[in-house]
Structures are given as structure tokens and as C-alpha cells.
Amino acid sequence: MTPAIELRAVEKSFGNIKIIRNITLSVAQGERHALIGPNGAGKSTTFNLISGYTKPTTGSVLLHGEVISGLPPYQINRRGLSRSFQVTNVFANMSVWENLRCAVLWSMGQRYAFWKNIDNLPEVRERTAEILADIELTARRDVPAGLLTYAEQRALEIGITVAGRAAVILLDEPTAGMSRAETERAVALIRRLTEGRTLLIVEHDMSVVFGLADRISVLVYGQIIASGTPEEIRNNPKVKEAYLGEEAA
Numbered sequence: 001m002t003p004a005i006e007l008r009a010v011e012k013s014f015g016n017i018k019i020i021r022n023i024t025l026s027v028a029q030g031e032r033h034a035l036i037g038p039n040g041a042g043k044s045t046t047f048n049l050i051s052g053y054t055k056p057t058t059g060s061v062l063l064h065g066e067v068i069s070g071l072p073p074y075q076i077n078r079r080g081l082s083r084s085f086q087v088t089n090v091f092a093n094m095s096v097w098e099n100l101r102c103a104v105l106w107s108m109g110q111r112y113a114f115w116k117n118i119d120n121l122p123e124v125r126e127r128t129a130e131i132l133a134d135i136e137l138t139a140r141r142d143v144p145a146g147l148l149t150y151a152e153q154r155a156l157e158i159g160i161t162v163a164g165r166a167a168v169i170l171l172d173e174p175t176a177g178m179s180r181a182e183t184e185r186a187v188a189l190i191r192r193l194t195e196g197r198t199l200l201i202v203e204h205d206m207s208v209v210f211g212l213a214d215r216i217s218v219l220v221y222g223q224i225i226a227s228g229t230p231e232e233i234r235n236n237p238k239v240k241e242a243y244l245g246e247e248a249a
């Protein structure tokens with residue numbers, strides 16, 4: 001089967017510093033894949049390369065077998081890839097409902113149809129209500145997003161990311177800054193919302209990584225030093241040495 005995401009010999013330099021060094025990576029359709037590695041290893045840069053926010057210096061990125069490197073982010077999004085960001089990225093003055101509706105409208109290509117009354121578009125209303133219930137914020141639907149708790153904002157952000165039913169979802173540190181209980185809820189949410197889709201997640205919390213991922217890739221100094229099942233990664237001596245250290249011993 002054609003992989004959902006493929007990186008072929010991708011390199012990225014900023015100035016004359018090579019940040020991503022010859023990455024080859026394949027994420028199968030329907031797989032939950034975690035990208036881990038120490039701070040500064042190049043995880044966010046890899047996300048930016050896949051989602052079109054930066055272009056590879058050499059090599060190519062493919063989505064469902066088609067080259068996407070060089071396309072702008074919105075075109076990659078139109079082809080079925082949706083990503084969240086490391087920092088919370090919601091419209092603070094808009095309500096929870098409006099934030100979600102905006103994402104649903106965008107995915108339906110209705111963003112310029114300003115002459116239509118969007119409240120009269122049942123498919124938009126239904127999808128917005130569905131996703132609102134999925135992220136368990138129905139009781140908070142009219143609250144401005146800026147007034148939500150941090151964990152609620154992150155849940156909203158995940159809702160926005162999946163609202164358009166993209167087949168491939170990229171989440172950048174979705175549980176960063178959360179308490180243990182909030183993290184557990186977020187993991188359950190991510191698991192539910194990505195059912196039947198492909199997920200690539202960057203995450204520092206090892207309990208999230210090992211609890212959620214079907215496969216894990218370890219990035220160190222811009223290179224993938226190992227890819228495999230959680231068990232393979234846990235037992236890989238190179239990984240223990242380079243990244244997990246005492247934690248995995």
C-alpha cells in the first residue's frame with residue numbers, strides 16, 4: 001500500500017547549517033507514528049517540511065504517493081493533510097463554536113461565500129456540533145476561546161485540526177504543559193479523533209508516545225537513528241544511548 005507520508009532523502013539547511021540530514025521516513029496509512037528526539041533535533045522542522053511551511057534543500061516529500069514538497073501549506077491541506085502547532089493557535093476573541101465553524105467552512109471551501117448565511121448551512125452546523133461534542137466542549141460552545149482553560153484550548157485546537165476530516169493529521173506536542181489527568185484525557189481524545197486516519201505526532205511525554213504510537217521514529221541531530229514498534233525502540237541500544245538514557249534502562 002502507498003504510504004500516507006513519505007520523506008525521501010530529505011535535507012534542510014538554514015544558511016550553511018544542515019538541520020535535517022538525509023531523512024528517509026515512511027508512515028503507513030492508518031498508522032499512529034510518533035517522532036521523538038531531544039530538543040533541537042529537528043522535529044518541528046520536519047513537521048514544517050511535511051506541511052509546506054518550509055521547503056527541503058534536497059529530497060522530496062510525498063503525500064499518498066504524490067510529491068508535495070514545494071507546494072504551499074494550504075494546497076497540502078487541500079490534499080488532505082492537517083496540522084496543529086506547538087503553540088496554542090486559536091482565535092481568542094471568537095467563541096469555541098465560531099472557531100470550529102471556521103475550520104469546517106474552510107474545509108468545505110466556503111470561506112469566500114460571505115453572502116450566504118452560514119447558519120443556514122445544515123452540513124456546516126451538523127459537522128461543527130459533531131466535533132464540538134467529540135472534544136467535549138458542548139457546554140462551553142459560546143465562550144470566547146481565549147477564556148478557556150489551557151487544556152480546553154488544546155482540545156479545541158485538536159478539534160480544529162481534525163474538523164475538515166483530513167486523512168492525515170500532524171500534531172505538534174499536543175499535551176505539552178498539561179497535568180497528568182489532562183494528558184490522559186487528551187490521549188483518549190486523540191485516539192478517538194484519529195481513528196481510521198494517519199497520525200504523525202511530535203511528543204516529549206514518553207507515556208503518551210508509548211501509549212499511543214504504533215511506530216516510533218527517533219530523530220537525533222537531524223537524522224533518524226531508528227524507526228520501529230514501541231518494543232523495538234525501547235530495546236534499541238542506539239536509542240537508549242542517544243536519547244532515552246537512564247529512563248529506558
Ligand SMILES: Nc1ncnc2c1ncn2[C@@H]1O[C@H](COP(=O)(O)OP(=O)(O)OP(=O)(O)O)[C@@H](O)[C@H]1O
Nearest residue numbers: 014015019037038039040041042043044045046086
Ligand atoms: N528558520 C530557522 N532558521 C535557522 N535555524 C533554525 C530555523 N528553524 C529551526 N532552526 C534550528 O534548527 C534546529 C532544530 O529546530 P527544531 O525546532 O526543528 O527542533 P525540535 O526537535 O522541534 O526541538 P524542540 O523539541 O525544542 O521543539 C534548532 O537548532 C533550531 O535553532
